[in-house]
Every structure is written in structure tokens, then in C-alpha cells.
Amino acid sequence: xxxxxxxxxxxxxxxxxxxxxxxxxxxxxxxxxxxxxxxxxxxxxxxxxxxxxxxxxxxxxxxxxxxxxxxxxxxxxxxxxxxxxxxxxxxxxxxxxxxxxxxxxxxxxxx
Amino acid sequence: xxxxxxxxxxxxxxxxxxxxxxxxxxxxxxxxxxxxxxxxxxxxxxxxxxxxxxxxxxxxxxxxxxxxxxxxxxxxxxxxxxxxxxxxxxxxxxxxxxxxxxxxxxxxxxxxxxxxx
Numbered sequence: 104x105x106x107x108x109x110x111x112x113x114x115x116x117x118x119x120x121x122x123x124x125x126x127x128x129x130x131x132x133x134x135x136x137x138x139x140x141x142x143x144x145x146x147x148x149x150x151x152x153x154x155x156x157x158x159x160x161x162x163x164x165x166x167x168x169x170x171x172x173x174x175x176x177x178x179x180x181x182x183x184x185x186x187x188x189x190x191x192x193x194x195x196x197x198x199x200x201x202x203x204x205x206x207x208x209x210x211x212x213x214x
Numbered sequence: 215x216x217x218x219x220x221x222x223x224x225x226x227x228x229x230x231x232x233x234x235x236x237x238x239x240x241x242x243x244x245x246x247x248x249x250x251x252x253x254x255x256x257x258x259x260x261x262x263x264x265x266x267x268x269x270x271x272x273x274x275x276x277x278x279x280x281x282x283x284x285x286x287x288x289x290x291x292x293x294x295x296x297x298x299x300x301x302x303x304x305x306x307x308x309x310x311x312x313x314x315x316x317x318x319x320x321x322x323x324x325x326x327x328x329x330x331x
């Protein structure tokens with residue numbers, strides 16, 4: 104049972120354009136959502152998070168949007184840079200302890 | 215402030231041997247999580263531990279796998295009698311939580327890549 108889904112395994116974007124990574128979830132008890140970035144042979148690095156009481160959180164070039172009614176969140180990166188090329192994981196937490204991860208989206212930013 | 219430290223980074227074991235993966239959480243963190251990433255898949259939760267306690271091991275196979283987080287020293291994920299299907303990247307994460315507050319991020323180590331030959 105995949106409670107957190109990232110339906111796009113890969114995404115290619117031109118440098119300077121916007122990257123939009125999507126994530127859907129099924130468990131309405133999730134109340135905290137996170138995005139992690141992962142380079143090959145490294146551990147995931149925390150990028151940005153959002154609490155369920157908000158619908159937007161912004162940090163520099165990264166913005167996360169949460170649509171609770173649709174159980175959907177998205178990560179916007181603008182402008183995209185070649186160094187953003189990585190695998191991005193969406194994760195959710197339900198106030199307990201277990202972080203549930205999606206399967207990841209591989210972003211490739213083309214120079 | 216050192217991050218989450220995992221060792222070894224790479225581990226090769228023959229079928230039937232034991233694998234021991236170590237994780238030292240970030241300073242001040244008392245919550246440790248182990249995740250496994252199979253090739254082309256996402257991170258799958260295995261086990262959550264606090265000092266001297268296993269809180270949730272629902273993601274860990276019932277046989278051959280065990281985990282501990284002693285009062286002193288790192289957390290250990292132990293895999294006995296390894297098989298080829300155990301080949302994966304094993305990531306440890308730690309967090310600092312206050313009761314049941316969920317709005318904290320988990321910080322990950324660089325992982326241990328286990329190869330069973």
C-alpha cells in the first residue's frame with residue numbers, strides 16, 4: 104500500500120525554467136510533509152517542509168504547495184539550475200514518528 | 215556538529231555471512247530510523263528506535279534482521295545469513311523530537327551500500 108506516491112519517475116527541465124515535482128498521498132492523518140533531495144551515492148538531504156496548517160512554504164528558489172482537499176503537494180524550483188539535478192523524494196509524517204517516502208522523481212536540469 | 219555517521223559506506227558479504235551496519239545519530243538526537251532503498255525504488259521504512267527501545271519494527275523482515283540502539287554507542291542493524299536480495303542501500307536517519315510533535319525533519323546519513331555476492 105503506497106501511501107505516498109510520486110507518479111513521475113523522471114522530469115527534464117531547461118536551466119532557468121521552473122521545475123514542478125508532484126506528490127500525492129492517501130492518508131488524511133498525515134500532518135507534516137517534507138521534500139528531500141538525493142545525489143547518487145549520498146544520503147537524502149532535507150530540503151523544505153510544510154505543516155498541514157499551511158498551504159505554502161517558501162525558501163529561496165524552493166516553494167512547496169499543499170492542497171489538503173486533493174491530498175496533493177508539489178515542489179516548485181525556480182529558476183532551475185544544473186546543480187538541482189538529483190532525485191527528489193516526498194515524505195509524510197502523521198504526528199507519530201514514521202516518515203513515509205514516495206519512490207522519488209529524478210530531475211534533470213539541462214544547461 | 216557532525217551529521218549522522220554511518221559505517222561502513224560499502225560492505226560486501228558472501229551469502230550466508232552476517233552484515234553489521236552502524237549508525238551514530240546527530241548529537242542530541244535520541245531517535246533513530248533505518249530505511250532500505252532497493253535499486254530503482256524509494257526509501258522503505260524498516261525500524262524506529264529510541265535509546266534501548268525498539269518502538270516500531272513493522273518494516274523489518276521478521277527473520278534474519280534485528281536492530282538495536284544501546285544506551286552507549288551507535289545503533290546497529292544486523293542481518294544474519296545474508297542473501298542476494300538483501301543487496302541494497304541502507305540509510306539511517308535521526309531526529310530530535312519533543313513528545314509526539316511531528317514537525318521535525320529527520321537527518322540522514324550517507325548510507326551503507328551492502329552487496330551480497
